[in-house]
Amino acid sequence: MTIISVLYPRNGESRFDHEYYQKKHMPLVQLRWTSLGLVKMEWMRGVAAPDGGGPGYEVITLLTFVSKEAFESALAASGEEVVGDIANFTNVQPLIQINEPVSERSMS
Numbered sequence: 001m002t003i004i005s006v007l008y009p010r011n012g013e014s015r016f017d018h019e020y021y022q023k024k025h026m027p028l029v030q031l032r033w034t035s036l037g038l039v040k041m042e043w044m045r046g047v048a049a050p051d052g053g054g055p056g057y058e059v060i061t062l063l064t065f066v067s068k069e070a071f072e073s074a075l076a077a078s079g080e081e082v083v084g085d086i087a088n089f090t091n092v093q094p095l096i097q098i099n100e101p102v103s104e105r106s107m108s
Contacts, residue, residue: 001039002068006061007095010046016058018045020089028085029063032078037070038063058090068098 008016026041042062046055065071075082086094 001101002065002071003099003101004063004065004071005095005097005099006059006063007097008058008060008090009092009095010055010058011092014058014092015090016092017089018059021059025085025089026061029082032082033063033065033074036074036077037066038074039066040064058092068100071098 008014010016021043026043030038030041040063044060046057046059048055063071065074
């Protein structure tokens with residue numbers, strides 16, 4: 001498995017349309033990439049920093065693919081469309097990182 005993290009920084013001049021992201025962008029990601037190895041999508045909306053200040057990121061998204069190669073194939077196949085859609089909901093450049101899961105623990 002490979003987990004792609006997509007982090008949208010928040011600053012005083014950034015804008016982010018959460019409704020568009022949830023109702024249009026993420027369904028586009030699902031439509032284009034599920035058949036290419038995307039197996040899980042989750043996203044979190046930043047609400048606050050530990051000191052009570054504003055969050056550092058507007059949204060953090062995690063996309064789980066069956067492999068790094070599957071992600072690369074998905075990006076090659078329709079990355080232009082998916083990445084091109086970013087301008088429709090934000091004016092910030094996301095930070096994208098490819099991650100290899102190491103461990104997972106549940107505390108319940």
